Amino acid sequence: MKLKQVVKTTTLAAAVSAMTALATPALAEVLIGSTLAITGRASFLGDPEAKTLAMLVDEINAAGGINGEPVRLIQYDDGGDPNKARTFATRLVEDDEVVAVIGGSTTGTTMAMVPIFEEAEVPFISLAGAVAIIDPVKKWVFKTPHTDRMACEKIFTDMQANGISKIGMISGTGGFGKSMRGQCMDVAGDFDIEIVADETYGPSDSDMTPQLTNIKNTDGIQAVVNPGFGQGPAIVTRNYRQLGIDLPLYQSHGVASKSFIELAGDAAEGVRLPAAALLVANNLAEDDPQKPVVMKYIEDYQTATGEPVSTFGGHAYDAFKMLAAAMETAGTTTDSAAIRYALENTSGFIGTAGVVNMSPDDHLGLDLSAFKMLEIRDGDWTIIE
Amino acid sequence: MLTRIPPRVRALLILSILILIAPMLFPSSFYYRIGTLIFINSIAVIGLVILIGYAGQISLGHAGFSGIGAYACALAPTHLGLPPFLSLILGAVISGLLAWFVGRPILRLKGHYLAVATLGLGMLISMVLNNEAQFTGGPDGMMVASLGLTKGLEGLFDVNLKTSVVWYWFAGVMVLLGAWIALNLYNSPTGRVLRSVHDSEIAAKTVGADVARYKLVAFVISAVYASIAGSMLALFNRFITPDIASFLHSVELVTMTVLGGAGSVLGGIAGATLLTALPQALTVFHEYEHVMLGLIMMLVMIFMRDGLLPTLRKTLTRRAIA
Structure with missing residues (x-):
């Protein structure tokens, strides 16, 4: 009797589940x-x-x-x-x-x-x-x-427009800085730019004045590029101003976040960098398709x-x-x-x-227009172009 | 019947049967890859079983030797024109020599000096691989030449083969070979000295064993195992990054060894299997993957002090007697 009941209910359950399975055909995903x-x-x-x-x-x-x-x-x-x-x-x-x-x-x-x-x-x-x-x-x-090749090209385009041809580089030795340094070296020739000073710093270094002093003392230097990520570029920017170097400083898209401006403080004034539109969404022109x-x-x-x-x-x-x-x-x-x-x-x-x-x-x-050239003015991004 | 077979033959037999029947349970060809990865990790772990389980020494830098093996296979074919298989041997020789060079002064000392020294060595190797970007491609890694196994077999038999299937059998044979050597070592005079060093260095010295020399032997052998495992991983993946030499990978290898049961070769392989396959099974839990892994490790450490396999074996034999 008991066994019969069990068999009955199982059969019923099986039938019901089979029917529901049939009723809902497997949707293509x-x-x-x-x-x-x-x-x-x-x-x-x-x-x-x-x-x-x-x-x-x-x-x-x-x-x-x-x-x-x-x-x-x-x-x-x-x-x-x-x-x-x-x-x-x-x-x-x-x-x-x-x-x-x-x-x-x-x-x-x-x-x-x-x-x-x-x-x-x-x-x-x-x-x-x-x-x-x-x-x-x-x-x-x-x-x-x-x-990062595009970031280099964007920076060099801006330099060319400003008549800069001899530059110094100070790069982080992390993956990002190293890769971008290589790409910049590669494309510099296409923009008639000569890299006359090439310095590096470690990811956890806290003072870059020796490297920057070397760059400062290089003859004929017109601008400095700093490929890097994290806190390094902020320290470079501070040291740069402390040494009173009066040349344009270009950072990479690696620092395009508000925390860079906070870390570098007043020293960040006048720094230029390429960045994606996402970071300056509010500053984009109203007719910008992005x-x-x-x-x-x-x-x-x-x-x-x-x-x-x-x-x-x-x-x-x-x-x-x-x-x-x-x-x-x-x-x-x-x-x-x-x-x-x-x-x-x-x-x-x-x-x-x-x-x-x-x-x-x-x-x-993507072409170079994907990058916006920014300058830091009054502690905020300004699109220059 | 089974008990009359000597233990090392029995272990090899069990291992071969498992390797043979596992593919019958594979639902898709993806599992051949997991199998191959298990075998490759097992080879490194068997080396550590010799070092940790037999000789009682801890190394926290064995991933460094895997890194040397891997990059030997990546660099030697392009820079020296060596075929990949010879590059594997070259890597093993370099790793062995380096282990001998580093181990010689360190292993004269007692205590945890080897752990500290290997920790440093592993980190140095990892740093070199990361920083010498002109040779190693830096953190982004580099491509590795093919061993040509699949192509060779396809040419020989005129069939279409999957790389991971071919590698499954190749790595399976390598594991058997590695296990065979380690199991034979266990009962050899060298193995007995190593185990006596593990039990008590002073006692071993008293009966006239050259403790430092035998520790060095174990260290060099295990470095060669790790290097071959690294080479195989590089040749299997055809791409390598410095992650292979990272400290975390060293810890992972030691965990596999200890989890499965440091004293036994089969235990080590069980540990490698568990820690290689488990993350794949736990992807469903995604966020809790690391919690689960940690929990399993803690439970094994608390309730199975000898490691997974030896504890299991002990319980089973106790049951059988009772």
């Missing part, structure tokens, strides 16, 4: 993969990127998904470790079978993953800086952030997370929006080749980094 450095040393990159992606997925699903299909984001945290990133990349491709991947917060993780996506033919949009990611062009690899985009992102991000925006989250914003647009243009959420083709033909896309026009030879699609 758009699987987008992502592996970022959410924790670890590079978490200042990965954390805002991950939050931005989560926010955008919610937003797009609330609006009906891409081509009517809901988006599911498969998110892994590689901690900035290239070996882990490669493992997660393999997992995304072979196990999760995603249609496209956004991620790689650092150049190291990105470069470790590139061969996997090239081999599996999955579109991949990197959020890392180095120019090596897209130069030479790789068929399935794209990226959204400006390169203004509505960056204002919306800033507002959305701050409401969603309660934190201030950073350019890094902006890179993820651009990547996701561009991918969604490519899927809509291609009219497919499954055909990788068609999505890749649409991505490569992205044109006139307005993101937080600038206006993107990709081509088969250019998988970044």
Whole structure:
């Protein structure tokens, strides 16, 4: 009797669940993969990127998904470790079978993953800086952030306009400073600029007056560039004024945050630097095409997370929006080749980094106009151009 | 029946069977990669089992030797024109020599000097790899030449193979080889001296063992193991960054060794398996991954003092007797 009852109820339960399963056909989902450095040393990159992606997925699903299909984001945290990133990349491709991947917060993780996506033919949009990611062009690899090469070019363009041809460089020895120093050396010749002094400082140095004194004593020097990240550039700026060096000082996009002005204080007056529009959203001209985009992102991000925006989250914003647009243009959420083709033909896309026009030879699609030249006046950014 | 087989043969047998049957349970080809990573970590850990488990010495810089092995495979093919396999051997020789050079003065001392010295050595290697950007590519890393395993086999048999599948079997054989050497060492005269050093340095010295020399032997062997593991990782991933030589990676290797059971080769491999596979299983918990890992480690340390495998074995045999 008892056994009979058990069998009966189980059969009933099975029947009911089978019917509900039939009644709700499995919805096609758009699987987008992502592996970022959410924790670890590079978490200042990965954390805002991950939050931005989560926010955008919610937003797009609330609006009906891409081509009517809901988006599911498969998110892994590689901690900035290239070996882990490669493992997660393999997992995304072979196990999760995603249609496209956004991620790689650092150049190291990105470069470790590139061969996997090239081999599996999955579109991949990197959020890392180095120019090596897209130069030479790789068929399935794209990226959204400006390169440090562009920052150098922007600075040198401004110098050229001001008749400067002999400069000194003082670079941080961290990854950022080292990479940008190399790029600046590379492109200086194109702008008829000669680097007559080349000094470096360690990431934890607290006094750069000896290096700056060397630069000051170099004959014919007309301006100084300081590629660096973190507190180093603020110390350089203070020492620069203490030594009474009366030459233009150029900082990099690495210091484009309010904390630099706070750290350097009055010494920051007159310092020039290239920066993305996102940081000077309020100062943009009303007719600037980027203004509505960056204002919306800033507002959305701050409401969603309660934190201030950073350019890094902006890179993820651009990547996701561009991918969604490519899927809509291609009219497919499954055909990788068609999505890749649409991505490569992205044109006139307005993101937080600038206006993107990709081509088969250019998988970044940004030009120098993506950078604004800023000068610090009265403790605030002023766009000069 | 099984008990009549000598323990080291039994251990190798168990290991080969596990390596053979694991792929039958793989739901997708991605798991071959995890398997390969487990094997590569296991090789480094077997070296540490010899150093920590047999000789009772602690090294906090073994990732440094992995770094040397990895960068040997990245640099030697382009700068010296060596084929990748010879670069692996070159890396192992350099690591062994460096271990000998550093270990010789340090291992004459008693106590934790080796831990401190290796800590410094590991950091120095990591700094060199980070800063000599013109050779190593700096923190952004560099590409590594292919070992040509997959291509070679495809050419030989005219088939289409997945790199990770080929590597799974190659690394599996390497682990068996490494385990075989370590297991044989255990019962050899050298192994017995090493274990006596572990139990009591004074007693070992009293019976006439050259303690410093044998500690050095263990240190050099373990450095070679770590270097080969590093080379294999570089050749498998085809890309390498200085992260491989980081202090955290050293700690990770020691944790794997101690977690599984420092005294036994199979225990070390169990530790490597757990710590390599667990982060993949815990991605669902995402935010709590590190908490879970820490919790598991604490529980093992508190309740399984000898490590995972030896405790398990002890409980099982006790049950069997009762």
